[in-house]
Amino acid sequence: ATLQQMTSPGQPSIHSAFPKYFQALFTASKLHVFDLLQSRPGLDAAQVAQELKASVKGTECLLEACVSLGLLKSKGRKYENTALATRFLWSESPFSLHGYIQHCDSTVWPLFSHLESAVWEGTNQHEKAFGKKSKDIFQDSYYNSQEVKLRFMNAMHSIAKVTGAAVAKAFDLSSYKTACDLGGCTGAMAYEFAKAHPGLSVTVFDLPAVVEMSDHFHPLHTNSRVSFVAGDFFKDDLPKADLYILARILHDWPDEKVHVLLRKIADACAPGCGLLLSEIFLDEDRRGPSRGLLQALSMSEGKQRSSTEYSLLLKSHGFVTAHVRHTDNLLDAMLCIKV
Numbered sequence: 001a002t003l004q005q006m007t008s009p010g011q012p013s014i015h016s017a018f019p020k021y022f023q024a025l026f027t028a029s030k031l032h033v034f035d036l037l038q039s040r041p042g043l044d045a046a047q048v049a050q051e052l053k054a055s056v057k058g059t060e061c062l063l064e065a066c067v068s069l070g071l072l073k074s075k076g077r078k079y080e081n082t083a084l085a086t087r088f089l090w091s092e093s094p095f096s097l098h099g100y101i102q103h104c105d106s107t108v109w110p111l112f113s114h115l116e117s118a119v120w121e122g123t124n125q126h127e128k129a130f131g132k133k134s135k136d137i138f139q140d141s142y143y144n145s146q147e148v149k150l151r152f153m154n155a156m157h158s159i160a161k162v163t164g165a166a167v168a169k170a171f172d173l174s175s176y177k178t179a180c181d182l183g184g185c186t187g188a189m190a191y192e193f194a195k196a197h198p199g200l201s202v203t204v205f206d207l208p209a210v211v212e213m214s215d216h217f218h219p220l221h222t223n224s225r226v227s228f229v230a231g232d233f234f235k236d237d238l239p240k241a242d243l244y245i246l247a248r249i250l251h252d253w254p255d256e257k258v259h260v261l262l263r264k265i266a267d268a269c270a271p272g273c274g275l276l277l278s279e280i281f282l283d284e285d286r287r288g289p290s291r292g293l294l295q296a297l298s299m300s301e302g303k304q305r306s307s308t309e310y311s312l313l314l315k316s317h318g319f320v321t322a323h324v325r326h327t328d329n330l331l332d333a334m335l336c337i338k339v
């Protein structure tokens with residue numbers, strides 16, 4: 001909402017504030033300002049500074065900037081979270097984007113600060129930003145350190161919690177009994193599918209480095225219809241299922257690798273099996289949505305595609321597109337059936 005307000009016509013000068021806006025948001029989030037003010041609303045700048053062990057001057061500037069951006073509100077120089085901050089920035093909220101914001105701060109921002117080189121070279125800027133080359137972004141970069149891995153997984157978890165219910169409810173899946181969420185990460189999306197479809201059991205399939213952390217995200221194993229299997233979806237046998245889910249997977253890979261993965265899924269599928277794809281679908285004229293076109297600038301190995309492009313890739317492996325849904329909640333979805 002704040003972004004929309006910032007980009008609305010009539011406020012052209014505010015565009016120059018974009019980098020400052022995001023740094024204020026990243027810093028307040030990293031310092032847990034929204035967590036502190038959620039548990040103790042009404043603190044003044046000196047009290048917040050004392051809790052954060054930061055300077056009073058710096059803290060006051062940060063709090064005032066957050067008020068101007070609609071993230072905090074102030075009454076008589078005492079501060080509390082706005083409804084927006086309570087919903088999306090407090091790290092304990094069910095829809096918290098805290099993990100995603102930390103990932104943007106630590107990984108996306110450094111990459112985008114080398115955007116000019118990325119455009120010159122047409123490649124990702126991992127080496128410049130982080131000092132090492134990365135061919136497979138997951139195995140060479142995110143999962144090399146426990147800290148970076150957890151940060152990435154937290155980011156995926158927070159986005160999946162915000163978008164998962166809309167994707168899970170996009171289609172009538174009552175004819176399917178078993179699903180396999182390929183690259184299902186923390187299982188956040190799988191839990192939404194299990195919640196939305198009481199007759200469905202979901203296996204999350206992801207790399208061993210990810211699956212070994214599943215207890216960290218679901219310590220209570222709240223749904224016995226969700227289970228985890230470790231493996232590499234380019235090399236290993238896929239768990240048997242009558243519905244395969246690919247959520248935010250294909251955009252990471254070039255067509256050649258997409259074909260390898262789709263061929264494996266097609267081989268595992270009997271006629272009538274489903275494949276549910278969830279991605280940002282580019283408009284057919286490639287004029288939007290800007291969140292997809294901006295994501296493409298990270299110059300990963302993969303690319304952003306329209307629903308027609310995805311349909312054609314799937315068709316070449318015997319899947320016909322049955323339904324396409326724009327969910328209005330960041331991710332779109334497509335249900336395809338194996339013929």
Ligand code: SAM
Nearest residue numbers: 138156160183184185206207232233234247248
């Ligand atoms: N599907 C999840 C979601 O929508 O929140 C996570 C999407 S994340 C962008 C991509 C996922 O694919 C990560 O969890 C990653 O570990 C997994 N992945 C990448 N390469 C893989 C491979 N070769 N085999 C299995 N999983 C892989």
